[in-house]
Amino acid sequence: MSSTPSSHAGWLRIVGLGPGDGTLITPQVHASIADATDALGYFPYVERLQAEGHLSTHIRLHASDNREEIARARHALQLAASGARVLMLSSGDPGVFAMAAAVFEALDTAAEADKNTWLQVSIEVQPGITAMLAAAARLGAPLGHDFCAINLSDNLKPWPIIEQRLRLAAQADFAMAFYNPRSQSRPTGFMRTLDVLRECCEPQRLIAFARNTSRIDERLVVCTLAEATPEMADMRTLVIVGSSQTRRIGPHIYTPRSYPELPHSTP
Amino acid sequence: MSSTPSSHAGWLRIVGLGPGDGTLITPQVHASIADATDALGYFPYVERLQAEGHLSTHIRLHASDNREEIARARHALQLAASGARVLMLSSGDPGVFAMAAAVFEALDTAAEADKNTWLQVSIEVQPGITAMLAAAARLGAPLGHDFCAINLSDNLKPWPIIEQRLRLAAQADFAMAFYNPRSQSRPTGFMRTLDVLRECCEPQRLIAFARNTSRIDERLVVCTLAEATPEMADMRTLVIVGSSQTRRIGPHIYTPRSYPELPHSTP
Numbered sequence: 448m449s450s451t452p453s454s455h456a457g458w459l460r461i462v463g464l465g466p467g468d469g470t471l472i473t474p475q476v477h478a479s480i481a482d483a484t485d486a487l488g489y490f491p492y493v494e495r496l497q498a499e500g501h502l503s504t505h506i507r508l509h510a511s512d513n514r515e516e517i518a519r520a521r522h523a524l525q526l527a528a529s530g531a532r533v534l535m536l537s538s539g540d541p542g543v544f545a546m547a548a549a550v551f552e553a554l555d556t557a558a559e560a561d562k563n564t565w566l567q568v569s570i571e572v573q574p575g576i577t578a579m580l581a582a583a584a585r586l587g588a589p590l591g592h593d594f595c596a597i598n599l600s601d602n603l604k605p606w607p608i609i610e611q612r613l614r615l616a617a618q619a620d621f622a623m624a625f626y627n628p629r630s631q632s633r634p635t636g637f638m639r640t641l642d643v644l645r646e647c648c649e650p651q652r653l654i655a656f657a658r659n660t661s662r663i664d665e666r667l668v669v670c671t672l673a674e675a676t677p678e679m680a681d682m683r684t685l686v687i688v689g690s691s692q693t694r695r696i697g698p699h700i701y702t703p704r705s706y707p708e709l710p711h712s713t714p
Numbered sequence: 715m716s717s718t719p720s721s722h723a724g725w726l727r728i729v730g731l732g733p734g735d736g737t738l739i740t741p742q743v744h745a746s747i748a749d750a751t752d753a754l755g756y757f758p759y760v761e762r763l764q765a766e767g768h769l770s771t772h773i774r775l776h777a778s779d780n781r782e783e784i785a786r787a788r789h790a791l792q793l794a795a796s797g798a799r800v801l802m803l804s805s806g807d808p809g810v811f812a813m814a815a816a817v818f819e820a821l822d823t824a825a826e827a828d829k830n831t832w833l834q835v836s837i838e839v840q841p842g843i844t845a846m847l848a849a850a851a852r853l854g855a856p857l858g859h860d861f862c863a864i865n866l867s868d869n870l871k872p873w874p875i876i877e878q879r880l881r882l883a884a885q886a887d888f889a890m891a892f893y894n895p896r897s898q899s900r901p902t903g904f905m906r907t908l909d910v911l912r913e914c915c916e917p918q919r920l921i922a923f924a925r926n927t928s929r930i931d932e933r934l935v936v937c938t939l940a941e942a943t944p945e946m947a948d949m950r951t952l953v954i955v956g957s958s959q960t961r962r963i964g965p966h967i968y969t970p971r972s973y974p975e976l977p978h979s980t981p
Contacts, residue, residue, distance in 0.1 A: 465740075468742070469741075469743040470740060470745065471741075471742055471743040472741070472843070473732075473738050473739070473740055474736075474737040474738075474741070474844070475735070475737035475738055478737065499919065512869065513788060515828050516971075540847050540851075541851070541855075542847060542851055542855045542856075542857050542858060543847070543857060543858075544858070544942075544971075545858075545966070546914075547854070547855035547858060547969045547971060548765075548855040548858025548859070548968050548970060550855075550972055550973060551858075551949070551963050551966055551968035552857050552968070554963050554966075555961065555963040555968075562889035562929075566964045568965075570966070571851075572849045572851035572852070572854070572855065573851065574738070574843045574848055574850075574851040575843075575949035576841045576843070580754060580807050580809060580810070580841045581841055581842065583839075583841075584808070584809055584814070584839035584840065584841040585807040585839070586817050586918075587814070587817040587818055587837065587839070588817075589809075589816035590808045590810060591807050591809060591810075591811070591812075591814060591815025591818075592811075592865070592871075593813070593862070593863060593864045593865060593879060594858075594862065594863055594885075595860070595861065595863070595886075595888060596861055596862070597860045597861035598859070598860060603971050603972035603973065604769075604859075604972060605973070606971035608973055611886065612886045612887075612888070615882045615883075615885055615886040616862075616882075616886060618882055619862075619878065619879045619882040619883060619886075620879075621862060621879070633732070667942045669943070681905070688755070694822065695820050696821050696822040696833075697821070697833045699818055699821075699837070699933055701813060701814070701819070701822075702809075702814050702815060703819055704783075704815045704819065704870050705870035705871060706817060706850065706870065706872070706875055
Protein backbone atom coordinates (compact mmCIF):
# COMPACT_ATOMS: atom_id res chain seq x y z
CA MET A 448 0.00 0.00 0.00
CA SER A 449 1.43 3.37 -1.01
CA SER A 450 0.82 6.58 0.85
CA THR A 451 0.66 8.51 -2.43
CA PRO A 452 -2.99 9.40 -3.02
CA SER A 453 -4.58 8.19 -6.26
CA SER A 454 -7.19 10.55 -7.69
CA HIS A 455 -9.80 7.78 -7.81
CA ALA A 456 -9.37 6.47 -4.28
CA GLY A 457 -9.91 9.65 -2.29
CA TRP A 458 -12.36 9.69 0.58
CA LEU A 459 -13.27 11.65 3.67
CA ARG A 460 -14.28 9.77 6.80
CA ILE A 461 -15.47 11.76 9.78
CA VAL A 462 -14.75 9.42 12.67
CA GLY A 463 -15.87 9.39 16.30
CA LEU A 464 -13.18 8.68 18.89
CA GLY A 465 -15.61 8.31 21.80
CA PRO A 466 -15.19 9.91 25.23
CA GLY A 467 -11.53 9.05 25.86
CA ASP A 468 -11.09 5.39 26.81
CA GLY A 469 -9.42 3.61 23.88
CA THR A 470 -11.59 0.50 24.38
CA LEU A 471 -14.60 2.62 23.35
CA ILE A 472 -13.27 3.27 19.82
CA THR A 473 -15.07 0.99 17.35
CA PRO A 474 -13.16 -1.44 15.10
CA GLN A 475 -14.74 0.42 12.14
CA VAL A 476 -12.95 3.62 13.15
CA HIS A 477 -9.69 1.76 13.80
CA ALA A 478 -9.83 0.34 10.26
CA SER A 479 -10.28 3.83 8.84
CA ILE A 480 -7.37 5.16 10.88
CA ALA A 481 -5.19 2.37 9.48
CA ASP A 482 -6.22 3.18 5.86
CA ALA A 483 -5.88 6.97 5.91
CA THR A 484 -3.16 9.08 4.31
CA ASP A 485 -4.09 12.28 6.17
CA ALA A 486 -5.65 13.09 9.53
CA LEU A 487 -7.20 16.44 10.45
CA GLY A 488 -8.55 17.48 13.80
CA TYR A 489 -8.47 19.62 16.88
CA PHE A 490 -4.90 19.22 18.12
CA PRO A 491 -5.65 17.33 21.39
CA TYR A 492 -7.43 14.60 19.39
CA VAL A 493 -4.51 14.26 16.99
CA GLU A 494 -2.09 14.16 19.93
CA ARG A 495 -4.23 11.58 21.70
CA LEU A 496 -4.15 9.18 18.75
CA GLN A 497 -0.40 9.65 18.42
CA ALA A 498 0.21 9.10 22.12
CA GLU A 499 -1.85 5.91 22.07
CA GLY A 500 0.14 4.60 19.10
CA HIS A 501 -2.86 4.36 16.75
CA LEU A 502 -1.33 6.41 13.93
CA SER A 503 1.06 4.92 11.41
CA THR A 504 4.26 6.86 10.88
CA HIS A 505 3.54 7.79 7.27
CA ILE A 506 0.20 9.51 7.96
CA ARG A 507 0.20 13.27 7.40
CA LEU A 508 -1.11 15.14 10.46
CA HIS A 509 -2.95 18.46 10.23
CA ALA A 510 -3.82 19.63 13.74
CA SER A 511 -5.75 22.88 14.20
CA ASP A 512 -7.50 25.00 16.81
CA ASN A 513 -11.11 24.51 17.90
CA ARG A 514 -12.53 27.71 16.42
CA GLU A 515 -11.44 26.70 12.90
CA GLU A 516 -13.98 24.00 12.10
CA ILE A 517 -15.10 25.33 8.71
CA ALA A 518 -11.55 26.00 7.49
CA ARG A 519 -10.57 22.51 8.65
CA ALA A 520 -13.58 21.00 6.87
CA ARG A 521 -12.70 22.79 3.61
CA HIS A 522 -9.13 21.58 3.86
CA ALA A 523 -10.35 18.01 4.36
CA LEU A 524 -12.68 18.20 1.35
CA GLN A 525 -9.89 19.64 -0.78
CA LEU A 526 -7.46 16.90 0.20
CA ALA A 527 -10.01 14.15 -0.40
CA ALA A 528 -10.99 15.65 -3.77
CA SER A 529 -7.34 15.50 -4.80
CA GLY A 530 -7.23 11.77 -4.01
CA ALA A 531 -6.15 11.62 -0.36
CA ARG A 532 -7.76 9.25 2.11
CA VAL A 533 -8.69 11.73 4.78
CA LEU A 534 -9.69 11.24 8.41
CA MET A 535 -11.54 14.01 10.16
CA LEU A 536 -11.10 13.28 13.86
CA SER A 537 -13.96 14.07 16.20
CA SER A 538 -14.37 13.31 19.87
CA GLY A 539 -17.48 11.43 20.94
CA ASP A 540 -19.82 10.95 17.98
CA PRO A 541 -19.10 13.18 14.96
CA GLY A 542 -22.82 13.83 14.46
CA VAL A 543 -23.50 15.26 17.95
CA PHE A 544 -22.20 18.84 18.37
CA ALA A 545 -19.04 17.87 16.52
CA MET A 546 -17.39 17.85 13.09
CA ALA A 547 -19.96 16.14 10.82
CA ALA A 548 -22.30 19.14 10.56
CA ALA A 549 -19.30 21.43 9.97
CA VAL A 550 -18.19 19.31 6.99
CA PHE A 551 -21.64 19.38 5.38
CA GLU A 552 -21.88 23.13 6.05
CA ALA A 553 -18.51 23.66 4.36
CA LEU A 554 -19.74 21.66 1.36
CA ASP A 555 -23.08 23.47 1.24
CA THR A 556 -21.57 26.96 1.43
CA ALA A 557 -18.63 26.36 -0.91
CA ALA A 558 -18.07 28.39 -4.07
CA GLU A 559 -19.76 26.69 -7.04
CA ALA A 560 -16.56 25.32 -8.61
CA ASP A 561 -15.41 23.78 -5.31
CA LYS A 562 -18.90 22.49 -4.54
CA ASN A 563 -19.16 20.59 -7.81
CA THR A 564 -15.77 18.96 -7.22
CA TRP A 565 -16.37 18.25 -3.54
CA LEU A 566 -19.80 16.71 -4.18
CA GLN A 567 -17.92 13.90 -5.98
CA VAL A 568 -16.01 13.02 -2.80
CA SER A 569 -17.09 9.92 -0.89
CA ILE A 570 -17.99 11.28 2.55
CA GLU A 571 -18.73 8.82 5.34
CA VAL A 572 -19.60 9.53 8.97
CA GLN A 573 -18.46 6.74 11.31
CA PRO A 574 -20.31 6.90 14.63
CA GLY A 575 -18.78 6.89 18.09
CA ILE A 576 -19.86 6.84 21.73
CA THR A 577 -21.05 10.38 22.38
CA ALA A 578 -20.38 11.98 25.80
CA MET A 579 -24.00 11.79 26.95
CA LEU A 580 -24.21 8.02 26.42
CA ALA A 581 -20.84 7.42 28.08
CA ALA A 582 -21.87 9.55 31.05
CA ALA A 583 -25.32 7.97 31.29
CA ALA A 584 -23.74 4.50 31.33
CA ARG A 585 -21.46 5.45 34.24
CA LEU A 586 -24.38 6.97 36.16
CA GLY A 587 -26.89 4.15 35.62
CA ALA A 588 -29.69 4.77 33.11
CA PRO A 589 -30.81 8.42 33.42
CA LEU A 590 -31.66 8.52 29.68
CA GLY A 591 -33.79 5.37 29.82
CA HIS A 592 -36.94 7.29 28.88
CA ASP A 593 -37.50 10.18 26.41
CA PHE A 594 -34.74 12.79 26.52
CA CYS A 595 -33.14 15.72 24.71
CA ALA A 596 -29.62 16.98 24.06
CA ILE A 597 -28.89 20.70 24.15
CA ASN A 598 -25.62 22.50 23.42
CA LEU A 599 -25.47 25.26 26.06
CA SER A 600 -22.89 27.30 24.13
CA ASP A 601 -24.36 30.49 22.71
CA ASN A 602 -21.47 31.00 20.30
CA LEU A 603 -23.61 29.86 17.35
CA LYS A 604 -27.15 30.52 18.53
CA PRO A 605 -28.85 33.31 20.48
CA TRP A 606 -29.26 32.76 24.22
CA PRO A 607 -33.09 33.24 24.08
CA ILE A 608 -33.29 30.10 21.90
CA ILE A 609 -31.45 28.10 24.56
CA GLU A 610 -33.68 29.44 27.31
CA GLN A 611 -36.84 28.70 25.35
CA ARG A 612 -35.67 25.13 24.67
CA LEU A 613 -34.91 24.60 28.35
CA ARG A 614 -38.43 25.70 29.32
CA LEU A 615 -40.09 23.55 26.65
CA ALA A 616 -37.91 20.54 27.49
CA ALA A 617 -38.86 20.87 31.17
CA GLN A 618 -42.53 21.18 30.23
CA ALA A 619 -42.22 18.02 28.08
CA ASP A 620 -40.55 16.35 31.09
CA PHE A 621 -37.61 15.16 29.02
CA ALA A 622 -34.43 14.13 30.78
CA MET A 623 -31.83 16.56 29.42
CA ALA A 624 -28.19 16.21 28.48
CA PHE A 625 -26.17 19.44 28.27
CA TYR A 626 -23.02 19.72 26.17
CA ASN A 627 -20.52 22.59 26.63
CA PRO A 628 -22.23 23.83 29.80
CA ARG A 629 -19.66 26.40 30.85
CA SER A 630 -16.39 27.89 29.67
CA GLN A 631 -14.09 30.73 30.67
CA SER A 632 -15.49 32.85 27.84
CA ARG A 633 -19.08 32.03 28.84
CA PRO A 634 -19.03 32.06 32.65
CA THR A 635 -22.70 32.99 33.24
CA GLY A 636 -24.73 30.79 30.86
CA PHE A 637 -24.82 27.77 33.12
CA MET A 638 -25.86 29.92 36.08
CA ARG A 639 -28.78 31.17 33.98
CA THR A 640 -29.53 27.58 32.98
CA LEU A 641 -29.79 26.54 36.62
CA ASP A 642 -32.04 29.56 37.30
CA VAL A 643 -34.41 28.56 34.47
CA LEU A 644 -34.48 24.95 35.63
CA ARG A 645 -35.26 26.04 39.21
CA GLU A 646 -38.25 27.97 37.88
CA CYS A 647 -39.54 24.94 35.95
CA CYS A 648 -38.58 21.92 38.08
CA GLU A 649 -38.92 20.85 41.71
CA PRO A 650 -35.87 21.39 44.02
CA GLN A 651 -35.37 17.63 44.48
CA ARG A 652 -34.89 17.06 40.74
CA LEU A 653 -31.71 15.01 40.21
CA ILE A 654 -28.80 16.52 38.30
CA ALA A 655 -25.53 14.77 37.46
CA PHE A 656 -22.13 16.15 36.50
CA ALA A 657 -19.84 13.79 34.60
CA ARG A 658 -16.36 15.17 34.00
CA ASN A 659 -13.81 13.40 31.77
CA THR A 660 -16.00 10.31 31.54
CA SER A 661 -14.07 7.05 31.01
CA ARG A 662 -10.71 8.76 31.60
CA ILE A 663 -8.31 8.20 34.45
CA ASP A 664 -9.47 11.41 36.16
CA GLU A 665 -13.21 10.79 35.66
CA ARG A 666 -15.38 12.54 38.25
CA LEU A 667 -19.09 11.83 38.76
CA VAL A 668 -21.29 13.94 41.03
CA VAL A 669 -25.03 13.46 41.55
CA CYS A 670 -27.04 15.96 43.55
CA THR A 671 -30.37 17.77 43.53
CA LEU A 672 -31.16 20.92 41.58
CA ALA A 673 -31.32 22.74 44.94
CA GLU A 674 -27.74 21.68 45.70
CA ALA A 675 -26.26 22.35 42.24
CA THR A 676 -23.89 25.29 41.71
CA PRO A 677 -22.48 26.70 38.45
CA GLU A 678 -18.92 25.78 39.46
CA MET A 679 -19.80 22.07 39.28
CA ALA A 680 -19.55 22.29 35.47
CA ASP A 681 -16.82 23.23 33.01
CA MET A 682 -16.10 22.49 29.33
CA ARG A 683 -15.06 18.94 30.15
CA THR A 684 -18.32 18.22 31.97
CA LEU A 685 -21.43 16.60 30.55
CA VAL A 686 -24.49 17.51 32.61
CA ILE A 687 -27.59 15.32 32.81
CA VAL A 688 -30.80 16.59 34.38
CA GLY A 689 -33.30 13.89 35.20
CA SER A 690 -36.99 14.00 34.35
CA SER A 691 -39.55 14.23 37.16
CA GLN A 692 -39.38 10.40 37.28
CA THR A 693 -35.61 9.95 37.61
CA ARG A 694 -34.69 8.09 40.80
CA ARG A 695 -31.73 6.85 42.80
CA ILE A 696 -31.17 3.19 43.55
CA GLY A 697 -27.98 2.47 45.48
CA PRO A 698 -25.13 4.31 43.75
CA HIS A 699 -27.07 4.51 40.47
CA ILE A 700 -29.66 6.87 39.00
CA TYR A 701 -32.19 5.81 36.38
CA THR A 702 -35.33 6.96 34.63
CA PRO A 703 -38.01 4.25 34.54
CA ARG A 704 -39.23 3.11 31.13
CA SER A 705 -42.86 3.66 32.06
CA TYR A 706 -44.52 7.02 32.61
CA PRO A 707 -47.52 7.39 34.89
CA GLU A 708 -49.63 10.37 33.87
CA LEU A 709 -49.62 13.84 32.33
CA PRO A 710 -47.28 16.12 34.30
CA HIS A 711 -48.98 19.26 32.95
CA SER A 712 -52.15 19.97 31.06
CA THR A 713 -51.67 19.87 27.30
CA PRO A 714 -50.53 23.32 26.18
CA MET B 715 -10.12 -19.80 33.88
CA SER B 716 -13.01 -21.89 35.16
CA SER B 717 -16.61 -21.34 34.20
CA THR B 718 -17.75 -22.18 37.72
CA PRO B 719 -18.83 -18.93 39.34
CA SER B 720 -17.05 -17.87 42.51
CA SER B 721 -19.22 -15.96 44.95
CA HIS B 722 -16.76 -13.09 45.12
CA ALA B 723 -16.25 -12.57 41.39
CA GLY B 724 -19.84 -12.08 40.26
CA TRP B 725 -20.80 -9.14 38.11
CA LEU B 726 -23.52 -7.92 35.78
CA ARG B 727 -22.56 -6.01 32.66
CA ILE B 728 -25.31 -4.57 30.52
CA VAL B 729 -23.64 -4.32 27.13
CA GLY B 730 -24.59 -2.50 23.93
CA LEU B 731 -24.21 -4.45 20.69
CA GLY B 732 -24.81 -1.45 18.41
CA PRO B 733 -27.10 -1.41 15.37
CA GLY B 734 -26.02 -4.68 13.75
CA ASP B 735 -22.64 -4.33 12.00
CA GLY B 736 -20.06 -6.26 14.03
CA THR B 737 -17.42 -3.55 13.44
CA LEU B 738 -19.56 -1.20 15.54
CA ILE B 739 -19.20 -3.31 18.73
CA THR B 740 -16.62 -1.70 21.03
CA PRO B 741 -13.54 -3.61 22.24
CA GLN B 742 -14.83 -2.98 25.81
CA VAL B 743 -17.96 -5.04 25.06
CA HIS B 744 -15.94 -7.75 23.31
CA ALA B 745 -13.76 -8.11 26.41
CA SER B 746 -16.86 -8.52 28.59
CA ILE B 747 -18.29 -11.12 26.23
CA ALA B 748 -15.04 -13.07 26.49
CA ASP B 749 -15.09 -12.97 30.32
CA ALA B 750 -18.72 -13.88 30.95
CA THR B 751 -20.07 -17.18 32.27
CA ASP B 752 -23.70 -16.41 31.38
CA ALA B 753 -25.46 -14.35 28.71
CA LEU B 754 -29.07 -13.22 28.88
CA GLY B 755 -31.00 -11.37 26.22
CA TYR B 756 -33.80 -11.17 23.71
CA PHE B 757 -33.28 -14.31 21.63
CA PRO B 758 -32.31 -12.62 18.30
CA TYR B 759 -29.40 -10.87 20.07
CA VAL B 760 -28.18 -14.12 21.61
CA GLU B 761 -28.49 -15.85 18.22
CA ARG B 762 -26.65 -13.01 16.51
CA LEU B 763 -23.64 -13.29 18.81
CA GLN B 764 -23.61 -17.06 18.36
CA ALA B 765 -23.87 -16.81 14.57
CA GLU B 766 -21.00 -14.33 14.46
CA GLY B 767 -18.82 -16.62 16.56
CA HIS B 768 -18.38 -14.18 19.45
CA LEU B 769 -19.53 -16.56 22.19
CA SER B 770 -17.24 -19.14 23.73
CA THR B 771 -18.65 -22.65 23.86
CA HIS B 772 -18.79 -22.84 27.67
CA ILE B 773 -20.97 -19.74 28.13
CA ARG B 774 -24.48 -20.46 29.42
CA LEU B 775 -27.14 -18.87 27.19
CA HIS B 776 -30.50 -17.66 28.50
CA ALA B 777 -32.55 -16.29 25.62
CA SER B 778 -36.00 -14.88 26.29
CA ASP B 779 -38.85 -12.99 24.63
CA ASN B 780 -39.04 -9.21 24.34
CA ARG B 781 -41.94 -8.66 26.73
CA GLU B 782 -40.03 -10.25 29.62
CA GLU B 783 -37.51 -7.52 30.43
CA ILE B 784 -38.13 -7.34 34.18
CA ALA B 785 -38.10 -11.12 34.64
CA ARG B 786 -34.88 -11.27 32.61
CA ALA B 787 -33.36 -8.48 34.70
CA ARG B 788 -34.23 -10.29 37.96
CA HIS B 789 -32.73 -13.49 36.64
CA ALA B 790 -29.52 -11.64 35.73
CA LEU B 791 -29.25 -10.02 39.17
CA GLN B 792 -29.85 -13.40 40.83
CA LEU B 793 -27.16 -15.11 38.78
CA ALA B 794 -24.64 -12.31 39.40
CA ALA B 795 -25.42 -12.30 43.14
CA SER B 796 -24.63 -16.02 43.23
CA GLY B 797 -21.23 -15.34 41.70
CA ALA B 798 -21.78 -15.64 37.94
CA ARG B 799 -20.24 -13.17 35.49
CA VAL B 800 -23.36 -12.15 33.67
CA LEU B 801 -23.84 -10.36 30.35
CA MET B 802 -27.13 -8.66 29.69
CA LEU B 803 -27.23 -8.22 25.91
CA SER B 804 -28.87 -5.12 24.53
CA SER B 805 -29.04 -3.86 20.97
CA GLY B 806 -27.81 -0.32 20.30
CA ASP B 807 -26.92 1.41 23.56
CA PRO B 808 -28.29 -0.25 26.72
CA GLY B 809 -29.23 3.15 28.19
CA VAL B 810 -31.50 4.27 25.33
CA PHE B 811 -34.90 2.54 25.36
CA ALA B 812 -33.18 -0.74 26.18
CA MET B 813 -32.17 -3.03 29.05
CA ALA B 814 -30.28 -0.73 31.46
CA ALA B 815 -33.38 1.00 32.86
CA ALA B 816 -35.12 -2.39 33.19
CA VAL B 817 -32.26 -3.74 35.34
CA PHE B 818 -32.33 -0.74 37.69
CA GLU B 819 -36.14 -0.97 37.85
CA ALA B 820 -35.89 -4.66 38.80
CA LEU B 821 -33.38 -3.76 41.52
CA ASP B 822 -35.48 -0.84 42.79
CA THR B 823 -38.74 -2.82 42.96
CA ALA B 824 -37.28 -6.05 44.38
CA ALA B 825 -38.43 -7.55 47.67
CA GLU B 826 -36.27 -6.24 50.53
CA ALA B 827 -34.25 -9.43 51.00
CA ASP B 828 -33.41 -9.62 47.29
CA LYS B 829 -32.72 -5.90 47.10
CA ASN B 830 -30.15 -6.02 49.90
CA THR B 831 -28.35 -8.90 48.21
CA TRP B 832 -28.58 -7.46 44.71
CA LEU B 833 -27.31 -4.04 45.81
CA GLN B 834 -23.98 -5.77 46.51
CA VAL B 835 -23.66 -6.82 42.85
CA SER B 836 -21.22 -4.89 40.67
CA ILE B 837 -23.43 -3.54 37.88
CA GLU B 838 -21.80 -1.86 34.90
CA VAL B 839 -23.42 -0.40 31.80
CA GLN B 840 -21.15 -0.58 28.73
CA PRO B 841 -22.29 1.85 26.05
CA GLY B 842 -22.91 1.08 22.38
CA ILE B 843 -23.83 2.88 19.17
CA THR B 844 -27.54 3.59 19.53
CA ALA B 845 -29.80 3.39 16.47
CA MET B 846 -30.30 7.14 16.20
CA LEU B 847 -26.56 7.84 15.97
CA ALA B 848 -25.99 5.01 13.49
CA ALA B 849 -28.87 6.27 11.33
CA ALA B 850 -27.77 9.90 11.59
CA ALA B 851 -24.25 8.94 10.48
CA ARG B 852 -25.58 7.19 7.37
CA LEU B 853 -27.84 10.15 6.52
CA GLY B 854 -25.27 12.93 7.07
CA ALA B 855 -25.59 15.01 10.23
CA PRO B 856 -29.31 15.58 10.94
CA LEU B 857 -28.63 15.61 14.71
CA GLY B 858 -25.85 18.22 14.43
CA HIS B 859 -27.84 20.76 16.46
CA ASP B 860 -30.11 20.34 19.52
CA PHE B 861 -32.36 17.28 19.30
CA CYS B 862 -34.59 14.89 21.24
CA ALA B 863 -35.26 11.15 21.31
CA ILE B 864 -38.79 9.86 21.79
CA ASN B 865 -39.99 6.27 22.09
CA LEU B 866 -43.26 6.22 20.12
CA SER B 867 -44.49 3.02 21.76
CA ASP B 868 -47.41 3.64 24.10
CA ASN B 869 -47.01 0.26 25.81
CA LEU B 870 -45.46 1.91 28.90
CA LYS B 871 -46.78 5.49 28.72
CA PRO B 872 -50.11 7.05 27.83
CA TRP B 873 -50.51 8.31 24.26
CA PRO B 874 -51.35 11.90 25.38
CA ILE B 875 -47.83 12.15 26.87
CA ILE B 876 -46.32 11.24 23.51
CA GLU B 877 -48.52 13.72 21.67
CA GLN B 878 -47.69 16.52 24.15
CA ARG B 879 -43.96 15.81 23.79
CA LEU B 880 -44.22 15.91 20.00
CA ARG B 881 -45.88 19.32 20.12
CA LEU B 882 -43.39 20.75 22.61
CA ALA B 883 -40.43 19.28 20.69
CA ALA B 884 -41.71 20.89 17.48
CA GLN B 885 -42.20 24.20 19.30
CA ALA B 886 -38.62 23.98 20.63
CA ASP B 887 -37.53 23.25 17.03
CA PHE B 888 -35.56 20.16 18.07
CA ALA B 889 -34.61 17.63 15.46
CA MET B 890 -36.35 14.44 16.64
CA ALA B 891 -35.40 10.78 16.61
CA PHE B 892 -38.23 8.27 16.99
CA TYR B 893 -37.66 4.77 18.31
CA ASN B 894 -40.25 1.98 17.87
CA PRO B 895 -42.39 4.08 15.53
CA ARG B 896 -44.82 1.40 14.43
CA SER B 897 -45.63 -2.25 15.10
CA GLN B 898 -48.33 -4.72 14.19
CA SER B 899 -49.89 -4.29 17.63
CA ARG B 900 -49.74 -0.47 17.35
CA PRO B 901 -50.65 0.24 13.72
CA THR B 902 -52.10 3.75 14.20
CA GLY B 903 -49.65 5.59 16.49
CA PHE B 904 -47.26 6.61 13.75
CA MET B 905 -50.15 7.87 11.61
CA ARG B 906 -51.19 10.07 14.55
CA THR B 907 -47.56 11.17 14.95
CA LEU B 908 -47.43 12.33 11.33
CA ASP B 909 -50.76 14.15 11.83
CA VAL B 910 -49.40 16.03 14.87
CA LEU B 911 -46.18 16.92 13.03
CA ARG B 912 -48.17 18.21 10.04
CA GLU B 913 -50.06 20.52 12.40
CA CYS B 914 -46.81 21.86 13.91
CA CYS B 915 -44.29 21.86 11.04
CA GLU B 916 -44.16 23.09 7.46
CA PRO B 917 -44.87 20.53 4.67
CA GLN B 918 -41.30 20.74 3.33
CA ARG B 919 -39.81 19.63 6.68
CA LEU B 920 -37.36 16.77 6.01
CA ILE B 921 -38.05 13.32 7.47
CA ALA B 922 -35.80 10.27 7.16
CA PHE B 923 -36.52 6.56 7.56
CA ALA B 924 -33.54 4.35 8.35
CA ARG B 925 -34.35 0.64 8.37
CA ASN B 926 -31.84 -1.98 9.55
CA THR B 927 -29.05 0.59 9.65
CA SER B 928 -25.57 -0.86 9.05
CA ARG B 929 -26.97 -4.28 8.06
CA ILE B 930 -26.82 -5.91 4.66
CA ASP B 931 -30.46 -4.97 3.95
CA GLU B 932 -30.16 -1.36 5.18
CA ARG B 933 -32.71 0.98 3.57
CA LEU B 934 -32.55 4.78 3.83
CA VAL B 935 -35.37 7.03 2.60
CA VAL B 936 -35.43 10.83 2.88
CA CYS B 937 -38.55 12.78 1.95
CA THR B 938 -40.66 15.69 3.12
CA LEU B 939 -43.33 15.55 5.78
CA ALA B 940 -45.89 16.09 3.00
CA GLU B 941 -44.65 12.96 1.24
CA ALA B 942 -44.31 10.71 4.32
CA THR B 943 -46.76 7.84 4.86
CA PRO B 944 -47.21 5.60 7.91
CA GLU B 945 -46.15 2.52 5.92
CA MET B 946 -42.63 3.92 5.57
CA ALA B 947 -41.92 2.88 9.18
CA ASP B 948 -41.96 -0.40 11.06
CA MET B 949 -40.30 -1.72 14.25
CA ARG B 950 -36.95 -2.00 12.49
CA THR B 951 -37.04 1.65 11.40
CA LEU B 952 -35.50 4.62 13.15
CA VAL B 953 -37.20 7.85 12.08
CA ILE B 954 -35.47 11.23 12.16
CA VAL B 955 -37.43 14.44 11.67
CA GLY B 956 -35.29 17.47 10.93
CA SER B 957 -35.62 20.83 12.62
CA SER B 958 -36.77 23.85 10.59
CA GLN B 959 -33.08 24.32 9.68
CA THR B 960 -32.31 20.82 8.39
CA ARG B 961 -31.15 20.88 4.75
CA ARG B 962 -30.10 18.61 1.91
CA ILE B 963 -26.67 18.81 0.32
CA GLY B 964 -26.07 16.23 -2.41
CA PRO B 965 -27.14 12.83 -1.04
CA HIS B 966 -26.77 14.01 2.58
CA ILE B 967 -29.00 15.84 5.06
CA TYR B 968 -27.63 17.94 7.90
CA THR B 969 -28.69 20.43 10.55
CA PRO B 970 -26.36 23.45 10.70
CA ARG B 971 -24.58 24.09 13.99
CA SER B 972 -25.75 27.71 14.08
CA TYR B 973 -29.31 28.87 14.63
CA PRO B 974 -30.54 32.17 13.23
CA GLU B 975 -33.42 33.52 15.30
CA LEU B 976 -36.42 32.64 17.47
CA PRO B 977 -38.83 30.38 15.54
CA HIS B 978 -41.73 31.22 17.87
CA SER B 979 -42.34 33.72 20.59
CA THR B 980 -41.43 32.44 24.04
CA PRO B 981 -44.44 30.57 25.42
